[in-house]
Amino acid sequence: MAEIIIKQVAKSFGTFQALHSIDMTIRDREFMVLLGASGCGKTTLLRIIAGLETPSQGEVWIGGRRVDHLPPRERGIAMVFQNYAVFPHLTVFENIAFGLRMKKLPQQEIDKRVNRTAELMHIEQLLKRYSGQLSGGQRQRVAVARALAMEPDVILMDEPLSNLDALLRLEMRAELKGVLAESKSTAIYVTHDQVEAMSLADRISVMNGGKIVQNASPVEIYRDPAARFVGSFIGNPPMNFIKANRQDIGRWRVAGLDLYGPSHGASSLEFAIRPEDLTIGEGGFIATARVVEPLGAHTLVTCEVDGKPFRAVLDSDLKVAPGDVLTLIPKPDRIRWFDPETLLAV
Structure with a gap:
């Protein structure tokens, strides 16, 4: 079970209040999207869940454990970044295997997981290449495969498709949704792109000014906006x-x-x-x-x-x-x- 509970989480940077008492529950194996414009606090919230930022107040629970005092490696999470963060000096195989080697898994288990996730992401033919020989879309697939190979309870994604062209984003969205459904991980995905949010999410949390304005299914967000901001932000063109x-x-x-x-x-x-x-x-x-x-x-x-x-x-x-x-x-x-x-x- 990897239910995530956020209790009264707030974050200040000096006099700037980035998050205001956030309360949220993300169900086990749910795909939750944090959606909002730049500066709304969505990446800060993701980094607090990941352990890359410390909340000014509040609690983070994953799978029934309070984790806001734990380092990232002890939280049972994997993260996919906007800039791919693949290692240029390693092959695709070694990139995917990196976290598994850090966990000191047997070579047989490493081979099994790398091959399985590479097949899921359609990059099995690239395993011997170095990342410098890959396109942006291929590097992004490697980053996702590396996260999935860890078989995490929770996978966190910070605008992972934003550097891809429109056609690749469309292709990756469809693959990502299918792959994560198979992975059985709870997923939190940050984006400012409403099309990504609507197409991927089980639920969307629309954020504005460090607060969650509405948390609901994509259809409800679209048809019944709880606030004027949601109606003006969701939809192209807006209301x-x-x-x-x-x-x-x-x-x-x-x-x-x-x-x-x-x-x-x-x-x-x-x-x-x-x-x-x-x-x-x-x-x-x-x-x-x-x-x-x-x-x-x-x-x-x-x-x-x-x-x-x-x-x-x-x-x-x-x-x-x-x-x-x-x-x-x-x-x-x-x-x-x-x-x-x-x-x-x-």
């Missing part, structure tokens, strides 16, 4: 937001439309809708197209609604040109509402 003024209990005026919404006592809320949850028809928002971007199967249209930018993802068969006036209808079950003061969903 549209328009001020809504209360007309009556449960009725709101949004850019000239009367819509049913929450029975909230505030005089105003923020209406939110994803660009792909809009259709063209009658009785919707009056929008003037400003920029039209063909994207293959879809067309992204940046419009002006109520004097502000408003994006719609439309079928590419619809012919739209800058200056066209559109009527955009929001799908009622996809509308979300946020409190402008707390910035939380209502």
